[in-house]
Amino acid sequence: MSKYMRVILVVCEQTSPAGSCRQRAMDYDEGQYKYYAGPRSLPAGGRCILAMGKIYSTEVRTSPMASHCG
Numbered sequence: 001m002s003k004y005m006r007v008i009l010v011v012c013e014q015t016s017p018a019g020s021c022r023q024r025a026m027d028y029d030e031g032q033y034k035y036y037a038g039p040r041s042l043p044a045g046g047r048c049i050l051a052m053g054k055i056y057s058t059e060v061r062t063s064p065m066a067s068h069c070g
Helices: none
Strands: 003-012 023-033 049-055 058-061
Touching: none
Parallel strands: none
Antiparallel strands: 003 023, 003 049, 049 058
């Protein structure tokens, strides 16, 4: 049974963890999927990223917003 899913990947301007993410680049995938949305990738070059996913009404984000830096 498929479900509506979305995955969003944002490359931030920040190069160290921060409570916000100033968007430099973004890619996403959404639709009806049986297993997962994606994969998605972007070159980050030492910058932080923000990753978000959604299945129906459940949302998951990295925290803090600008994280996984380097």
